[in-house]
């Protein structure tokens with residue numbers, strides 16, 4: 001008995017990296033999985049049928065998988081990816097929006113093409129793949145479905161040189177909040193993953209900082225440390241858990257706080273004057289500082 005017996009999943013960008021680990025673990029737990037991957041380079045150029053290798057691996061291990069090579073970045077691709085699940089397995093229960101690329105540059109050097117490519121694969125890709133699934137859930141009253149979206153600390157915290165990627169990843173967290181509300185009545189949960197893993201996306205960044213990546217680093221920090229959280233969220237055990245941002249990296253799991261107003265003032269009448277703001281803005285900043293300090297304390301990693 002697997003945790004995902006009888007469930008049908010699409011994992012985008014699962015020809016390698018985190019997506020491949022998620023797909024393989026989900027298949028080993030009994031899910032029938034569509035392996036979608038365009039098979040391009042990290043910057044999104046090129047294409048190759050790398051999805052076939054993961055499909056073969058899953059089948060060799062006794063699981064069920066089907067390949068799809070479309071891009072998540074346009075509506076036709078999103079529709080074709082969804083249709084692959086319908087044609088191969090007769091339905092869809094789980095969508096993992098994992099596909100991604102990078103084009104890191106500071107704003108001074110970031111051309112429109114770099115901005116568009118990254119926003120299209122990440123943020124628009126989430127829209128293109130989620131929409132056919134959401135419509136299908138509503139039209140068929142399909143209950144207990146899952147959408148698992150991929151954000152990043154780059155968007156949630158901010159990271160130098162990643163304005164395009166950070167904007168897309170912050171947008172994905174916002175997209176998740178709205179979809180969680182819109183799909184709640186169908187019993188669909190929608191959550192955000194903030195992953196960290198040594199993959200072809202991140203190994204070159206580490207090497208560029210002069211740090212060698214050894215096999216032991218992959219053991220302790222590879223994508224296999226993200227996959228269990230995704231598979232668990234996809235399972236029936238995670239029913240009712242929605243609109244969360246969960247972090248997984250190198251054996252660590254954590255939960256992020258959501259944006260909230262943590263302190264506020266309202267004037268009894270009239271608009272604020274700039275002189276009044278001189279007094280009140282420091283009080284807001286102090287509240288924010290205290291809130292950050294408290295979160296830092298509760299967020300300290302506990303070894304278990």
Ligand SMILES: NC(=O)c1ccc[n+]([C@@H]2O[C@H](COP(=O)([O-])OP(=O)(O)OC[C@H]3O[C@@H](n4cnc5c(N)ncnc54)[C@H](O)[C@@H]3O)[C@@H](O)[C@H]2O)c1
Pocket residue numbers: 012013014015016017018019036037038039040041042044070071072073097098099100101121150151152153194195196197198199200201202223
């Ligand atoms: N690795 C990390 O530490 C890390 C950190 C934060 C967020 N992420 C996110 O996790 C996800 C997976 O990253 P990874 O590290 O496994 O990267 P990866 O490059 O190893 O895998 C991403 C896969 O997506 C595929 N892909 C790219 N564009 C596509 C498109 N248009 N259509 C279909 N497939 C496409 C690629 O071919 C590739 O196989 C990404 O969304 C990434 O932004 C990763």
